[in-house]
Amino acid sequence: MSAVMSFGLTGCLDNDVDDAPAPTPVAYISFYHGSPDAPDLNVLVDEEKINNQAFKYSNASSYLSLTTGNHEIAFTPVTGSDAIVDTTINFKEDNIYSLYTVNTLQDIEMLVVEDSLVTPGTGKAAVRLINLSPDAPAVDVTIAGGAATPEFMNLGFKGNTQFVQVTDGTHSFQVKEAGTENVLVAPTSLTLEPGRSYTLIVRGFQTPPAGNSNGLALQVIRNY
Known part of the structure; x- marks a missing residue:
């Protein structure tokens, strides 16, 4: 019950490298799968999948950096492409957020908590x-x-x-x-x-x- 679960993440979060990068405002986000009858999920940021293994019930991620502003966050079943949760969130500079999938699959939603x-x-x-x-x-x-x-x-x-x-x-x-x-x-x-x-x-x-x-x-x- 007390084990910390995690999943691998790749993709669009802070991947740009430049010879002389300018400071980029970022926020920090984490994800948690808390819907007890939902399937294994993929996590998408601005339509790009960022996990490299299935996001299972009770899995959590560490905090990840993301450029500030509006971003579309979606969760899709690993066996399909239709989002079961899809919303746009405005992330503010240096703020820290935890994003939870919650409720039953029939009423699944995203709970956003500013940490x-x-x-x-x-x-x-x-x-x-x-x-x-x-x-x-x-x-x-x-x-x-x-x-x-x-x-x-x-x-x-x-x-x-x-x-x-x-x-x-x-x-x-x-x-x-x-x-x-x-x-x-x-x-x-x-x-x-x-x-x-x-x-x-x-x-x-x-x-x-x-x-x-x-x-x-x-x-x-x-x-x-």
Whole structure:
């Protein structure tokens, strides 16, 4: 549940080389496949495929540089060419974005989150939470024992928090239905390194449809 998944990227992101290049304003973007019944995908920027292997459910990319301004971002099934998500986004200079495919395949959409990364203090890591489960209730996520903060409370579908600092080390995170003691995900042990930033993702179906094994889980992605 806590493994960081990645996929290879090539193509149009910052590939131009010049003998005397002028500084080019850039933004930074990452991708995450969070639709629990969608197929493996290709990622297209301005109609150019940038992945060199299938973008599978729960896969994430590192941050990639992209020239600022409007860019068309699309996702297509690896077995077809028709986009299941296609939108144009204006990317601003030096801003950092995470782009998530979310919801069920029937209602799939792109969630764009502008990241406000923080530099953790000595002995600290930075953590935020995003809820990508399309059928789970709002959640509370806490660290077992309460010896370390944060506590993320009453976060609904597509909700996301700011990064907050937490003591580094190994902690047991608990996911419960908001305002109750109803445990939705068994306590999950995650190791946070000092000076690093992480996104905790509640993902998957609370009640998976027939033939789908992507049940509710807590995943950690290291942002940097």
